[in-house]
Amino acid sequence: MTFNLSKKIRFWLRAAGFCVLLAYIGYVTQQQPFDWAQVQAQFRTVAHPERWAALLLLLAPVNWGLEALKWQWLLRRVETVSFADAYRGILAGMTLSFALPAQLGDVAGRVLSLRSAGRGAAVGASMVAGGMQFYVTLVLGTLALAWHLHQLPIRQTPAAWWLLGTCAGLSVLGVAFGLLRQPTLNRLARWRRVQRFSSYWTVAGAYTNAEIGLGLGIATLRYGIFALQFYVALRLVGIQAPVDALLAGIGLIYLIKNAAPPINMLSDLGVREAAALWVFAPLGLFAPVLLTATLTLWLVNVLTPVLIGLIWVWRLNLATE
Numbered sequence: 001m002t003f004n005l006s007k008k009i010r011f012w013l014r015a016a017g018f019c020v021l022l023a024y025i026g027y028v029t030q031q032q033p034f035d036w037a038q039v040q041a042q043f044r045t046v047a048h049p050e051r052w053a054a055l056l057l058l059l060a061p062v063n064w065g066l067e068a069l070k071w072q073w074l075l076r077r078v079e080t081v082s083f084a085d086a087y088r089g090i091l092a093g094m095t096l097s098f099a100l101p102a103q104l105g106d107v108a109g110r111v112l113s114l115r116s117a118g119r120g121a122a123v124g125a126s127m128v129a130g131g132m133q134f135y136v137t138l139v140l141g142t143l144a145l146a147w148h149l150h151q152l153p154i155r156q157t158p159a160a161w162w163l164l165g166t167c168a169g170l171s172v173l174g175v176a177f178g179l180l181r182q183p184t185l186n187r188l189a190r191w192r193r194v195q196r197f198s199s200y201w202t203v204a205g206a207y208t209n210a211e212i213g214l215g216l217g218i219a220t221l222r223y224g225i226f227a228l229q230f231y232v233a234l235r236l237v238g239i240q241a242p243v244d245a246l247l248a249g250i251g252l253i254y255l256i257k258n259a260a261p262p263i264n265m266l267s268d269l270g271v272r273e274a275a276a277l278w279v280f281a282p283l284g285l286f287a288p289v290l291l292t293a294t295l296t297l298w299l300v301n302v303l304t305p306v307l308i309g310l311i312w313v314w315r316l317n318l319a320t321e
Contacts, residue, residue: 095309144251
């Protein structure tokens with residue numbers, strides 16, 4: 001009964017959070033009603049829009065290809081897989097993330113794509129891969145937040161400084177954990193309450209510093225790719241502003257998106273949109289056009305690979321019958 005109650009509470013909290021996002025988006029768009037003539041006028045200011053569209057589409061497979069490369073590299077401690085198999089696992093995980101809460105779908109798609117029985121360790125490798133990407137987003141998002149506050153004194157509130165300090169502190173703690181991960185995991189292994197989960201996280205202590213460094217390097221490169229995609233999507237719809245202001249805003253948006261708890265089954269749909277409206281509000285960008293850019297990015301980076309991943313999820317189902 002307690003478990004069912006907690007599930008209901010989480011469900012209603014997510015539903016309430018999603019409603020708040022929709023209400024905020026609706027409020028902002030009500031202040032700037034959709035004007036198709038104005039949208040078309042802004043689109044016409046874009047020089048060679050087909051080039052921006054082609055670049056956005058070409059960067060999408062590179063984005064997930066880097067994630068597949070990181071997954072393949074970290075999985076070496078568990079099982080050797082080809083890059084193609086790793087890529088298929090990434091796409092299957094994205095598809096399952098639409099049906100399962102939080103990151104369970106992503107992990108399930110990757111792990112079920114493996115042929116070996118060492119899936120417990122593979123879960124741990126997937127957690128390490130996700131943790132690396134989150135840490136890179138945290139560090140670069142902290143720098144983006146600092147520059148955002150430097151550019152916009154109006155945003156320099158006590159809450160903003162507290163958030164900056166918290167993010168900086170977590171970034172330092174991440175370095176400390178990386179240096180002390182083996183003693184930390186050894187001590188954790190002596191705790192009886194978590195020993196049954198040891199197959200999931202002991203693999204984290206098996207990586208060398210060089211392997212961790214290369215994984216973080218790939219995660220950083222991937223961060224640069226999807227930040228570039230966001231910038232390209234903004235330029236595609238005719239949004240022009242100082243490049244440093246846009247990049248700082250993009251970094252802050254991704255920080256908010258990754259820190260926010262999952263609130264719907266549509267892979268953060270609504271979170272990026274609401275965050276973009278708030279972050280770029282001081283720049284005076286036209287809200288409907290900004291929403292067009294974020295939704296375009298969601299269609300290219302999320303929905304398209306999810307639809308492609310349906311092929312591999314179908315094959316997973318056949319393999320488990």
